[in-house]
Amino acid sequence: MVSQNGIKYAVHIVSTNFGDLVAKVCECLLRRGPLTYQNIARSTEISLPQVKNCLLLLIQHNCVQAFSLEPAGDAADLSKPINTKYIALFDNIIHRTRFSKFIAVVSEELDKECVELFQGLLQHGRLSLKKMIDRAKSGRDDCAVEDTIRGNLAKLLDSRFVERCPAGEAVLSPPAEEGTGARKRGAKSSKIVAKSITIEERILDAAAPMEAKRFLFTTDADCKKTSENSSEVLGGEKRKYDSLESERETSADDSHVPWRVNFEEFLHRFRHKACVENVRERLDGGAAIALSAMLEATRSMEKKVKSDKTVPLSINTIYEEVMKKEAGRSMTLDHLRASLALLGCERGSNDLYMIDLKAIIKHAQTEEVEAIVLKRYGRDAYRIFRLLMKTGRLQETDKISGTAFVDKKETPKILYHLWKDEFLHMEKVIVTTPRQLQFLLWKVNRSTLWPHLLDEMYHTALNLCQRVAYELEQENEILNLPPHKRVGPLEERFTRLRNVRMLLDASLMRLDDALMLFHDF
Template structure:
């Protein structure tokens, strides 16, 4: 469940991009969950035509997913199929990360790919024809054929994917317990209707990144794919000529009918890998960072989900080969790589008499989260509180007050004061241990709250991001007249206002970018 300030931040993003009316519909879905058109009309008091237009805008920009579900409409009445709409929180917040996504595309591919991706990020869903025409109108380097090749590169790197199914039918999973082989009942993980809808709407891996224009390049389809692509019904007798379809016609279908969108999941995976490598470089050194970067770069397309706990297993020969392809990797010997793997706490296993190595990514993320939480405590409560929090975070278990005072070398009186402050603000968990005789004061045990602390920190971060965004919008609105004036028409006072505005917005936007790195760390990684 998304924190309260996270929802408010998402609504602010929609307001700034699409206006108050669209934001009102989106806010209703974010706060109330999946709703039908009639439910949205009842809660927002808007006309159905207005709501439909707002939903079309949100769907076009990947902020809402529609799905169909069967519901009982009344006692003794046959169930009816209703269309429901759900807001996609992550996709909404990703709108603030377009600059980061474009930088990744430019870094890993080229400027043409960056230009093509920019169109998808700002317009949501486009056909290949629309993407190329827009890029050419923006004077992106290259002709139509070169731009089409760049688009193929984006798809092959999984930065672009086919759009999900517009309105999949969802059957809710039964809420029951399953029985294991030995007869012991274990509670089944019940997926929500929204999770089922997203799964049903997502095409298969092959379909998501399949380009019909690949036929032109000499990659023929197999029989099953041809049936699917050219809509030949199952069981229908196919004529020989039906499979001999003109290649140019097929490419035209691809460009004019199939909708594409940016694959946010792949960009988040890249950002997660970058965060892991940066954390390892700062803690363990350049060599360990290079080894981790090589491993993640090799296996990124094999990962099944963004939040993988461990990297994919690789042999030592493969790791060494990939390391030497990286900048500065040629100077690393086999012993250097082995030492780096040891530093990374590499998990190794034996399979078919060959050593395979895997790195715990979740542990790296947890270390980075602890570092971020410690820096927050340092800024908010001071250095002594930071030392106490760091001790408890590393210990991971309950610690008594006197022991904390002794280990941090802080006066007991000050230690108690700091501990109560952190406990009051939900950073610590406290337990009382009563011993006999009853007249003796109870012992107080303390520990870091863990998962609930991450949720608290994340909500505070969303609050800060919202405040920064609102302040930026306020500053721009206050000086909109100065912004509209051409530079040669500004007098001395107006030029000073413009310079002040530029400096203020630069500080605010830089702070928001740094804060977004922390938001990704706690929410997406």
């Protein structure tokens, strides 16, 4: 469930990129959930053609997914019209603010031409190979351009920065059938399914291409090989000929297959980087090198972003990966074992090592919250909050004061302030012994504090974006002036605007790292 400030932030992003009309349609979907385009038109009071155009634009840029329910019942029911619904993809909308981070990652690994192709996909949302080639040619008839684009696309797919687009309309099986299936599997499995899968996840799973085809791309060499093989087929080998014909048709259609940026791959990398940096600061460089090597070796085997643990690896496999990096060549096998022990690696019976990534993320989140408390409420509040985070249970006011070494008169004020701002949970306990006494008990409740902080972060991000827009609007006249006319006071105003924008953009980037830590990781 997206918070109110999260919705406002997403709507602002859409409005900035595509205009107010598209933002209105997107806001309707974010607030009301999946709707048909007729219901969107009724809710927003926008004409049907305009709603269709807005939805097509949002689908093109991966912000909305269409889906429908598979008809249930007898064949007679199949004649009924199927209503297509649309759901807004909140995460993909927020990813639009991270395009510069994505480009930086691609620039580190691939060449400039690949980066340009990648930027085209970010700009247009979805592109087929034919459209990529047309954009690159720009009116000139150059056969080398086509080969270059094919090669660059293959490189992006090998790195998993790009993937095939999902189906234009996902088809979900009816709830009744799914419920029956769940009951057949047993009560335990049905509880797991009901608890873990949301409607959005079901839709995305149904729309996603098969894993075997997700990064599949036929190059010219493959096409040539298929053609040569087909010419060598003997007259009696009909089955083999049909198979090659099918492969040739698939390769011919590759020019019209739509491709898009694979956001999931970047989240994998950002999560790995956050884990490594947290370990480096909290433990030491050797532990960070060991963790980085394990994550690098198992990246292609990770099935989801929020994986709890790394894939099990032997000590020799980890050491081989460590030796690939200059920083790890000075490590001995004993040093690596000590670093893995420092990381708290789980060692299985078959001598394989695993690291609890979920625990590292939890540490990073805790440190981020503690830093917020320290900056906002001071050192005494920080000690109290950290004590309650470590204990994880209800604590009485006087006991908190004594353990955290905070003045008894100040402790209730600090606790009340933190409770008022929703950082603490409070319970009153009344004891009726010789005389009636009331005790206040306090604790940190992660299940309510984390969503509250995330909502605050969305609110802050929205404020920063609006402040940037305000500054640009105020100095629009200066921005439109040619550089040689910016002299004296005008030059000072331009310098101030540049410095303010750099500061706000840097703050927004750091805040986005915290958003990913609490929402995506």
